[in-house]
Amino acid sequence: MAEIAPLPLSGLTTLRVGAAPARMIDARTRDELVAALREVWADGDPWFVLGGGSNLLAGDEPFPGTVIRILTSGFEEVGGAPEGFLRLRVEAGHNWDELVAWTVARGLSGIEAMSGIPGTVGAAPIQNVGAYGQEIVQTLVEVELIDELTGEVSVVPAAELGLGPRTSVLKHHYGSVPERSAVVLSLTLQLARVGHDARPVADARLRSALGLEPDVEVSVSWIRDTVLSIRAGKGMVLDDPDPDTHSAGSFFNNPIVTAEVARSLPEGCPRWPLAPQVDAVSVIPLAAYDGRVPRPATQESLVKVSAAWLIEHAGLPKGFALPRSRASLSTKHTLALTNRGGATAGEIAELARFVQSRVAADFGLVLMPEPVLVGVEL
Known part of the structure; x- marks a missing residue:
């Protein structure tokens, strides 16, 4: 070092x-x-x-x-993949989009819809990175971690990371500490060997995001090219001359609320029901078993709603800026806070607080920041 x-x-x-x-x-x-x-x-x-x-x-x-x-980089194929799949172990500092480009060029599927996402591979499991119907949880096998508490290095299965909508046990959510303070050293992905020919897209969420009918066949390279075009149109692909890309991507998480709260929002607010969490294991003491198995317990239905819609319908259009501020909402996407040139962290935070206050006043929801904040308070 x-x-x-x-x-x-x-x-x-x-x-x-x-x-x-x-x-x-x-x-x-x-x-x-x-x-x-x-x-x-x-x-x-x-x-x-x-x-x-x-x-x-x-x-x-x-x-x-x-x-x-x-600043680590590199990856290698490792064993353990079932027939028709390949496993890659990737160093945490490797550029994410360069990895995606490499997999697509070799006809591998699993992360092509996450093309154009900036940053490094090690950040992907921390917030279960995802886009256009794909999430890292779908391909992640395991991560290699070093724990702050012990200084020990261990390999942790993906199932133990608490991966959920833009979260994991490793993420530092605003106002809290991670459930597990550790640093990702490497991760292992399992990708499907699909080749370069067009094929049906099985995932309904990905088809919907890309506007594909169920019987339409496309290649992994078509998906990558299309996603890059969509993201560029939203200012979500880094481009130095374009200040709309001088951002942290989506600054606020899409709120996850109960179905009752979602019903109280205006009808036009986009929403996506989340699959209920079902208690898959029920232990019944033998002495208490009467021959009947109780129905699995489920949590209250949850719904993800669009933070971008809430911001825009709170009266804050694309390009909105506070007076004399060098920070503004992106002119292409209301969910991105951008540095228009020479902005300070204080100006970014001031705009974020204003957005939060307007959305809370109009809809009763507090938007939570997605980026990690260091030395900044909202």
Whole structure:
């Protein structure tokens, strides 16, 4: 590992804000990353890791601790995949979209609809990254973690990560700490070998997102190209001359509410029912068994609603900005907060708070930020 002169985070994040931290370490190999984390944890210093910087809002004051840049890269095929599939172990610092492009070029399916998402591979399981009907939970086999509590490295099955809508046990949600404080060193994906020919798209969510009829056949490269075009139209593909892409992507999570709350929203608000969680295992003491098996218990139905719709219908159109602010909503997508040139973290946060207040006043819902906030309060 190499300790370097701290660089301003404004040059390392897609929102282009943030001061230089007190200390910065570059970790270019897995061993360097492990050593750096163990050293920082042993010293008890404040810390955070930085990958592609696409999901971070860093403050205008210097972070009083150590930032460890994860610069690892590379991947390899590993065993254990069933017939018709391939497993890849990928280093945490590898560029996500470069990985997607490589898999599509080799006729592998499973992450092609997540084309154009900025950032690194290690961030994908932290918030169960997804787009257009695909999520990392569908292909993730396991992750290699190093735990802050013990400093030990372990391989953890995907089923133990609590992967849900843009969440996991590893995610630092705003106002809380992760259930498990650990850093991803690598992950293993299982992808289908489908080749380059057109084929039906089995997933109804992906067909709907891409406007495909059930009998239409397309290739994985068509899906990638189409997703990149859609994302570019929303300013969600990084493009240096376009200030609409100087963002952290979707700044707010789509609220997940009860069916009752969803019914109270205007009819035009887009909503997506979530599958109910069913208690799959019921233990009945033998002495109490009367020959009848009770119905599985289910939780109250939950519904995901569109944060972008709520923002726009709270009177905040695309391109909205507060007076004299250099931050604004994207001119292409109301869910993205953008730096129009020289904005501070304070200006981004001020706009975020204003959006939250307007949506709360009109619809009674508090939008929660999706990016990690360091040195910033909403």
